[in-house]
Amino acid sequence: MAEIVLEGVTKRYPDGSLAVRDVDLEIADGEFVILVGPSGCGKSTTLNMIAGLEDITEGTLRIGGQVVNDLAPKERDVAMVFQSYALYPHMSVRENMGFPLRLAKVDKATIDRKVEEAARVLDLVEFLDRKPANLSGGQRQRVAMGRAIVRDPKAFLMDEPLSNLDAKLRVQMRTQISRIQRRLGTTTVYVTHDQTEAMTLGDRVVVMRQGLVQQVGTPAELYDMPRNLFVAGFIGSPAMNFVQASLTPDTLRTPLGDLPLDDRMRRELERRDAPREVIVGLRPEAFEDASLARDTGGPAVTVTVDVLESLGSDAYVHFSAEGGPVSTAELEELASDSGLADTGAGGNQQIVARLDAATRAREGQPIELRVDLGKAHVFDPSNGTNLTHPES
Amino acid sequence: MAAAGRSHATRWGVVNVVVVLYALFPVWWIVALSFKTPSTLTDGSYIPTDWTWENYKGIFQTSEFTRALINSIGIALIATVIAVILGTMAAYAVARLRFPGKQLLIGMSLLIAMFPPISLVSPLFNIERSIGIFDTWPGLIIPYMTFSLPLAIYTLSAFFREIPWDLEKAAKVDGATPAQAFRLVIVPLAAPGVFTTAILVFIFCWNDFLFAISLTSTESARTVPAAIAFFTGSSQFQQPTGSIAAAAVVITVPIIIFVLLFQRRIVAGLTSGAVKG
Amino acid sequence: MSTMAEPAKDEAKDQKALSAGARQERRLGWLLCAPAVIVMLAVTAYPICYAVYLSLQRYDLRFPDRAEFIGLSNYGAVLTSPFWWDAFWVTLFLTVVSVTVELVLGMGLALVMHRTLFARGTVRTAVLIPYGIVTVVAAFSWQYAWTPELGYLAGLLPSGEAPLTEQWPALWLIILAEVWKTTPFMALLLLAGLALVPEETLRAAMVDGATPWQRFTKVMLPLMKPAILVALLFRTLDAFRIFDNIYVLTAGAHGTGSLSILGYDNLFTALNLGIGSAISVLIFICVGIIAFTFVKLFGAAAPGAEVKR
Numbered sequence: 001m002a003e004i005v006l007e008g009v010t011k012r013y014p015d016g017s018l019a020v021r022d023v024d025l026e027i028a029d030g031e032f033v034i035l036v037g038p039s040g041c042g043k044s045t046t047l048n049m050i051a052g053l054e055d056i057t058e059g060t061l062r063i064g065g066q067v068v069n070d071l072a073p074k075e076r077d078v079a080m081v082f083q084s085y086a087l088y089p090h091m092s093v094r095e096n097m098g099f100p101l102r103l104a105k106v107d108k109a110t111i112d113r114k115v116e117e118a119a120r121v122l123d124l125v126e127f128l129d130r131k132p133a134n135l136s137g138g139q140r141q142r143v144a145m146g147r148a149i150v151r152d153p154k155a156f157l158m159d160e161p162l163s164n165l166d167a168k169l170r171v172q173m174r175t176q177i178s179r180i181q182r183r184l185g186t187t188t189v190y191v192t193h194d195q196t197e198a199m200t201l202g203d204r205v206v207v208m209r210q211g212l213v214q215q216v217g218t219p220a221e222l223y224d225m226p227r228n229l230f231v232a233g234f235i236g237s238p239a240m241n242f243v244q245a246s247l248t249p250d251t252l253r254t255p256l257g258d259l260p261l262d263d264r265m266r267r268e269l270e271r272r273d274a275p276r277e278v279i280v281g282l283r284p285e286a287f288e289d290a291s292l293a294r295d296t297g298g299p300a301v302t303v304t305v306d307v308l309e310s311l312g313s314d315a316y317v318h319f320s321a322e323g324g325p326v327s328t329a330e331l332e333e334l335a336s337d338s339g340l341a342d343t344g345a346g347g348n349q350q351i352v353a354r355l356d357a358a359t360r361a362r363e364g365q366p367i368e369l370r371v372d373l374g375k376a377h378v379f380d381p382s383n384g385t386n387l388t389h390p391e392s
Numbered sequence: 393m394a395a396a397g398r399s400h401a402t403r404w405g406v407v408n409v410v411v412v413l414y415a416l417f418p419v420w421w422i423v424a425l426s427f428k429t430p431s432t433l434t435d436g437s438y439i440p441t442d443w444t445w446e447n448y449k450g451i452f453q454t455s456e457f458t459r460a461l462i463n464s465i466g467i468a469l470i471a472t473v474i475a476v477i478l479g480t481m482a483a484y485a486v487a488r489l490r491f492p493g494k495q496l497l498i499g500m501s502l503l504i505a506m507f508p509p510i511s512l513v514s515p516l517f518n519i520e521r522s523i524g525i526f527d528t529w530p531g532l533i534i535p536y537m538t539f540s541l542p543l544a545i546y547t548l549s550a551f552f553r554e555i556p557w558d559l560e561k562a563a564k565v566d567g568a569t570p571a572q573a574f575r576l577v578i579v580p581l582a583a584p585g586v587f588t589t590a591i592l593v594f595i596f597c598w599n600d601f602l603f604a605i606s607l608t609s610t611e612s613a614r615t616v617p618a619a620i621a622f623f624t625g626s627s628q629f630q631q632p633t634g635s636i637a638a639a640a641v642v643i644t645v646p647i648i649i650f651v652l653l654f655q656r657r658i659v660a661g662l663t664s665g666a667v668k669g
Numbered sequence: 670m671s672t673m674a675e676p677a678k679d680e681a682k683d684q685k686a687l688s689a690g691a692r693q694e695r696r697l698g699w700l701l702c703a704p705a706v707i708v709m710l711a712v713t714a715y716p717i718c719y720a721v722y723l724s725l726q727r728y729d730l731r732f733p734d735r736a737e738f739i740g741l742s743n744y745g746a747v748l749t750s751p752f753w754w755d756a757f758w759v760t761l762f763l764t765v766v767s768v769t770v771e772l773v774l775g776m777g778l779a780l781v782m783h784r785t786l787f788a789r790g791t792v793r794t795a796v797l798i799p800y801g802i803v804t805v806v807a808a809f810s811w812q813y814a815w816t817p818e819l820g821y822l823a824g825l826l827p828s829g830e831a832p833l834t835e836q837w838p839a840l841w842l843i844i845l846a847e848v849w850k851t852t853p854f855m856a857l858l859l860l861a862g863l864a865l866v867p868e869e870t871l872r873a874a875m876v877d878g879a880t881p882w883q884r885f886t887k888v889m890l891p892l893m894k895p896a897i898l899v900a901l902l903f904r905t906l907d908a909f910r911i912f913d914n915i916y917v918l919t920a921g922a923h924g925t926g927s928l929s930i931l932g933y934d935n936l937f938t939a940l941n942l943g944i945g946s947a948i949s950v951l952i953f954i955c956v957g958i959i960a961f962t963f964v965k966l967f968g969a970a971a972p973g974a975e976v977k978r
Contacts, residue, residue, distance in 0.1 A: 086562035100566035491698030515716035538712035640806040647801040663861030
């Protein structure tokens with residue numbers, strides 16, 4: 001059990017490229033922290049540096065108060081679960097799980113006891129004498145987990161441990177990992193590129209992009225108060241909608257229509273001396289079917305429904321806004337990472353609204369939507385900063 | 393459906409039998425010859441009418457053959473061991489490390505794989521005589537291991553590339569020293585590839601004829617393929633057919649055993665290096 | 670991005686620290702390769718240079734003291750001699766015909782091994798035997814098979830015929846022996862190439878209405894091209910240095926001698942080291958030309974030329 005502290009940790013490769021830049025992070029004892037971001041953002045490199053598998057170029061790393069920059073992985077007492085599971089194919093499940101203890105010269109009886117115990121927790125008892133090749137993907141994943149927990153290490157490091165599982169199994173294992181972590185109370189650093197995993201698993205989430213930490217916070221903080229365009233676009237599914245807007249003293253002129261500013265926004269924007277051209281971000285649930293709205297306050301816009309997706313509990317309404325898609329470096333990176341850039345949806349900006357299932361929206365028909373400005377964000381297009389964030 | 397399936401199966405059955413016959417017929421023929429008595433040797437039948445072990449007894453009584461057999465085994469084994477050790481080192485570097493000159497090494501071993509041995513026979517003949525290893529074991533071991541090195545490097549680097557090197561990392565995090573990671577994780581995984589390569593190299597050395605007749609002049613280092621070619625009948629008027637057949641069968645046996653036991657591995661070894669490149 | 674702003678001093682320090690690791694890796698790489706490289710150079714590069722040197726000398730093994738430098742005369746003698754050209758055409762003929770036949774048969778064999786539903790292991794084992802068997806042994810088996818009075822195959826011919834004593838029949842028998850021995854190797858290389866053809870692509874072609882022949886020529890062959898070229902390259906170079914089979918079957922008599930046989934005879938029968946070395950060097954050049962042609966003309970990806978990571 002230990003806290004992990006990163007101070008100005010930087011990784012530079014021999015060719016001069018910076019994989020991780022000046023990361024400061026304090027992970028409390030027993031905390032479950034997620035590193036999330038698109039591929040190449042430096043999250044796995046950061047994890048490897050904590051594990052001791054990659055050298056730290058600059059900065060300090062402390063585990064349990066001890067500086068471990070120059071310690072070999074074996075001296076750091078951390079356990080790691082790999083994306084490929086990295087099970088030893090020539091060893092049985094029992095031997096795989098007992099391997100770290102065997103290396104630590106633990107006596108045979110203790111090894112057996114601990115392995116059996118972990119196998120019970122993970123429901124692996126009947127597979128103990130099989131080789132990894134004879135296990136299913138989910139079972140292999142559990143063996144990899146088992147190999148980590150038998151050691152009772154200072155921390156668990158997990159590198160996309162669920163990304164090789166199919167969707168249904170991934171959800172089940174997610175819950176199980178969460179349960180095990182809470183029961184053992186071991187500090188955990190978990191890397192993923194899946195924002196759903198990040199939101200559901202972590203006590204705190206660290207969003208990274210191009211080697212830089214974008215924001216650290218609880219899932220709710222990241223969702224409700226993203227510091228910048230990148231975090232706003234990365235967290236949430238369906239993603240936040242972005243439209244271009246011009247700022248007048250008391251209105252946002254958007255392709256959807258004019259949206260009057262409320263007091264909170266006006267205050268923040270004034271304080272930060274916002275530019276005239278901005279980007280407005282609206283989450284799908286910031287829209288509401290005007291005919292079903294409980295209160296009549298707030299601005300309303302009328303749009304034509306392109307596609308309606310009924311999910312039973314909710315209905316997603318897709319429509320397009322005049323004017324080209326909003327394009328910034330951050331959003332392009334997000335689009336190419338999620339593959340959206342390849343869908344061929346050019347032309348107008350596509351918007352998604354999440355409405356009550358009772359909506360009477362019909363494809364091809366106009367509908368009036370009420371916009372909850374309390375959930376709107378205004379971003380500076382030049383650097384992506386959220387101008388309505390209370391602290392930034 | 394069922395009828396069609398059966399005729400399909402029959403067709404494949406016929407094809408398979410043809411393939412097996414094609415592969416085995418010359419082998420069977422020489423086995424049959426080796427069990428024939430001198431009087432029935434020329435009867436041309438596929439199955440000896442008169443079985444005899446005489447030919448085998450005959451060759452094992454001559455030092456010409458027994459010495460050659462010892463030479464063959466000793467030379468092939470030593471050349472294999474050295475080639476596999478050197479090949480493993482180079483292949484590990486090729487598969488795992490970044491260093492300038494790697495392409496040069498690969499190009500060079502490719503060049504040697506294509507090298508016509510006859511081009512080396514005359515210079516080696518002269519060099520070996522002048523340094524005194526002509527007609528000795530080292531005189532054959534050195535060219536054998538050289539010409540099998542490219543084979544060893546290709547096959548082994550193909551195997552090494554297949555090893556999931558994540559495991560090395562996992563072992564380190566699990567608390568292994570680099571030496572332990574190598575001994576407990578990498579060696580057990582690499583062993584099958586090394587073993588397969590050793591079989592291929594051994595077959596290669598065992599097979600050679602040109603060097604064996606060019607770089608030896610007496611029984612002291614002559615291997616079986618070369619010795620067979622110099623067999624003479626026990627009398628001037630007798631053809632050495634029976635002895636040659638028996639000797640041929642004896643040196644074919646190890647190959648058959650390898651093929652039977654390690655068929656799958658040999659196929660994997662032969663093809664891995666060549667196609668994945 | 671922000672690297673520009675960073676002090677240059679740090680940059681230099683890191684460069685040094687990091688290249689220390691790279692240097693170590695490089696040193697280890699060289700160290701591990703060194704023994705193999707030294708052996709290969711010592712046993713091939715040096716002798717081939719020595720062969721060039723020898724080929725420029727009049728050097729008769731019976732009179733080693735009379736060796737003298739005579740420039741390119743040996744090459745002139747070889748290239749104007751009918752023996753060289755006869756052997757050259759024989760070798761070329763054997764190479765082209767046997768490799769062609771092997772390719773066709775090998776492809777058939779590969780398809781059988783790939784498609785066969787049962788006894789796959791048996792077929793593969795059987796096919797490996799010709800590959801593994803000592804060439805000399807196989808050659809003797811063929812020789813006895815075709816020897817009148819002795820062999821089962823000679824018995825099929827009109828009596829009195831001895832095919833191994835006439836040029837053309839003998840050449841075809843050499844090809845037969847060569848093809849029998851090496852087709853399996855070709856087949857295995859092609860089989861590995863076949864494994865690279867995705868089953869789904871073939872199904873797609875089937876759905877698109879391709880006949881079996883079209884599927885073979887339009888889908889399989891193009892996808893297998895790299896494997897085919899590598900197999901052809903290897904086999905061509907291998908066939909060009911044919912020695913064992915000819916030595917046992919005809920000893921190069923009756924106009925069946927290949928270049929390798931010619932070189933061997935000049936060295937060990939005529940004991941002429943100068944001429945023999947000139948032949949060695951010329952064969953080496955021929956092989957070089959073939960390899961170069963393959964790589965340039967057909968773009969054969971030289972196996973192992975690019976290490977996949």
